[in-house]
Amino acid sequence: MSFPSNRILSGIQPTGNLHLGNYLGAMKNWVAMQNDYECLFCIVDLHAITVWPDLGEIAQSSREVAAGMIASGIDPEQSALFIQSHVPAHAQLAWVFNCVARLGWLNRMTQFKDKAGKNKEKASSGLMVYPNLMAADILVYKASHVPTGEDQKQHLELARDIAQKFNVDTGKEVFPLPNPVIQGPGTRVMSLRDGQRKMSKSDTSDMTRINLTDTADEIADKIKRAKTDPEVLPDKATGLAERPEASNLINIYAALADRSVDDVVAEFAGQGFGAFKPKLAALAVSVLTPIASRMTELLADPAELDRLLARGADKANDIANPVLAEAYEAIGFSTTGIKR
Ligand code: TYM
Secondary structure (H helix, E strand, O other): OOOOOOEEEEEEOOOOOOEHHHHHHHHHHHHHHOOOOEEEEEEOHHHHOOOOOOHHHHHHHHHHHHHHHHHHOOOOOOOEEEEHHHOOHHHHHHHHHHOOOOHHHHHOOHHHHHHHOOOHHHOOHHHHHHHHHHHHHHHOOOOOEEEOOHHHHHHHHHHHHHHHHHHHHHOOOOOOOOEEEOOOOOOOOEOOOOOOOEOOOOOOOHHHOOEOOOOHHHHHHHHHOOOOOOOOOOOOHHHHOOOHHHHHHHHHHHHHHOOOHHHHHHHHOOOOHHHHHHHHHHHHHHHHHHHHHHHHHHHOOHHHHHHHHHHHHHHHHHHHHHHHHHHHHHHOOOOOOOOO
16 A cells, blocks of 8 residues: 655644744744645644633634744645644544544543643543544544654654554554654743743743744743743753753754754853843744734735635545545445545
């Protein structure tokens, strides 16, 4: 069985603001891979309801994420940019995977434990089976590569396990084993206030993250007030071990500048944060503020964004529907009435 060798699928939730972690861990890499791969980028609104959001806001948040992606350099003419719920095959294949993945596998997912918190009994069942939907997002396109931040690693391993079990159980090689692409210094951007915690949309303090829509002053202020330690910067990257906040700021610098950590460390060796932070702030402002202005322009024309997203959904449906039919056939369902 031959599978596509250069097809990317990745996704992002339409909840809260896009932040520097999303940009450096995911979107910037997507843009860089866009010319070498056939790309599908999905705004995962079905995932967003696993933790019930403000219902009136999902459509607008989805547009905002689409605008953020385009402003960051995703070309919606070249790549398929679409909303997950516009492609029903994701949810249909996810149901099949609910019957393939074992509860023991899902019980090991650390993100479920983090998100459900102490009150596991009150979490939605959707939150528990979330990784099955994520596997369906990827496998319904037979994607070969999935570029994400580090936090998605365990889910991507599960997607491979699900693909393999489906193939073994049906005796048909329907799904490839997708390759995670987690690369570069921006795959784990940490909170500006605590180098042990991930930068996240859900953190209650806005000072922990840089939003893609922050103004130049806000970016500079957040970096100025970012937690650091009293030491000067080391002359080797190994000197950043045990210094999570310093390491985070250097990684952010390297990822924003498209340079290696070693290179950045060599430049700032022996300097304190008083010298380093203004340089980091200037770099972040120069990269991020043009994205924010472009987002504002794009959001001024919601009808055009909706048109682009509908086009993306058409392209995605054309690929996904035959794969769903193939999976149904492998299971042995009657497929005579299925639209492909
Ligand atoms: P989400 O919406 O939390 O994040 C979107 C992307 O941003 C990356 N990311 C980060 N990278 C580095 N540092 C951070 N602090 C940081 N925070 C977020 C994430 O790794 C991700 O790449 N379950 C996924 C969405 C999803 C998906 C998929 C991804 C649904 N289906 C299929 C890939 C393939 C999520 O919640 O991402």
